[in-house]
Amino acid sequence: MRLDDGSYYFDCNATIPMKRKAVKAFLDGEKMAFANPSSPYFAGMKSKEVLESSRANILRKLRFEGELVFTSSATEANNLVILSxxxxxxxxxxxxxxxxHPSVYELRQIVKSFGKEIIEIGVDKDGVVDLEQLENAISSQSFVSILTAHNETGVIQPVGEIARICERKMALFHTDAVQGFGKIELPFGETNPNAITISSHKIGGPKGVGALAFDKKIELIPMICGGGQEKxxxxxxxxxxxxxxxxxxxxxxxxxxxxxxxxxxDEMEDNLSQKFGLTIYGKNSERLPNTSFFSIRGLDGREAQRILNENKIYVGTGSACHGAGKNLPKVLTEMGFSNEEYPIRVSISSLTKKRDIEKFTDIFCSLF
Structure with a gap:
């Protein structure tokens, strides 16, 4: 998308600007419901009404029957459900x-400290979770957490099938749906997960708020204690x-x-492929429609990002939560790629115009 200063932003899986109506809603919310929702007088009751109507609205959009707890972020929501x-x-x-995502993966040692066995399931060369390995690992005393769509490759995981496997084996299933929610119809089919994490700023809402939806089978243990809000x-x-x-x-x-x-x-990928030796990760899988994660032979993605930045074009080299490290992003090594150049991630939004992508392609080809 073209920003007001004339620069171009193509890192929409990291975050996107707040939508205008969401900005207005923020200001309206402060004006009409500034009072503490736990206060017993009319102003507090008004805030409580807005709180509960917002909760019900999000659950309705998720098509989820259960509860929803608001958190400060999706990272907090993931921590809450995994540590519980x-x-x-x-x-x-x-x-x-x-x-x-690191907010799940980096909890491994803490999980082990509670005496739990932790099992890591691999992916195939197209970035899809190994369902056979997963099914063999699941028992009735298992808790499974698999993301809905990967934030770097954009590959959509078979979470509907995973939900059915977990239900059949009487296991609990959580999915981090941060990258999928708002971009695709969540692919759950007739069997919902037991818990779903979502984030506001990924869909054009404000930063600083996320949510965890969960059903009656999930037993949450609070991480933050105090006044007893959110039940x-x-x-x-x-x-x-x-x-x-x-x-x-x-x-x-x-x-x-x-x-x-x-x-x-797809048009961008085709045009780049005509000039460069392009490796597009997850291309043979179902991907988020806005995401392209690729390497170009002879071009380090980190150097490309630096040069593009100087030309006011902003792209990613992977997850913003991982940062650009010395090694290839973990997802690529798990997919079996170890000798590729450092990748570039282009992710767009509904505010991105075709002419914006054409501009990106033209400048990219002229620079490299």
Missing amino acids: AAKNEKIKKIIISKIE GLRSSTESIPLIFSFSCAVDLIDTYRFSKLKEIR
Whole structure:
């Protein structure tokens, strides 16, 4: 997308600007519902009404029957559900993939400290979780956490099938749906996960608020104690402006419009492939329509990012949460790529125009 200063932003899996209606909702929320929602007088009751209507609206958009707790971020939501499972005496085994977001993957040692077995499931060369390995690992005392779509490759995981396997084996299933929610119709089919993590700022809402939806089979153990807000699950005065704006951003989701981004993404990949030796990761899998993760023979993605930045074009080299390190992103080594050049991630949004991508392609080809 073209920013107001004339620069171009193509790192939309990291975050996107707040949508105008979400900004207005934030300001309206502060104006009409500034009071503490735990206060017993009319102003507090008004805030409580906005809080609960926002909660119900997000659950409705998720098509999820259960509860929803607001958190400060998706990272907090992931920590809450994974560490609750780790502390649950009825759960003996926690199963994750080797390509989870750091807010899940980096909890491994903490999980083990509670005496739980942790199993990491691999992926194939196309970035898809090994379902046979996963099914063989699951038992009735298992808690499974597999992301819906990968933040770097954009590969969509078979979470509907995973949910059915877990239900059949009487295991619990959580999915980090941060990258999928708002971009695709969540591919759960008739069987929902037991818990779903989502984030506001990935869909054009404000930063500083996320949520965990969960059903009655999930037993959450609070990480933050105090005044007992969020039914005792997450103490701290709820930020009504953030939550109301989050709910507004949810109302603005248009997955049909978002699906059309595939056309300009594919055109960009085709045009780059005509000039460069391009390796597109996950190309043979179902991917988010806005995401392209690729390497170019002889070009280090980190150097390309630096040069593009000097020309006011902003791209990623992988997850913003990982940063650009010395080694290839973990997802690529798990997919079997070890000798490729450092990658580039181009991710766009519904605000990205075809002419923006054409501009990117022209400048990229002229620079490299």
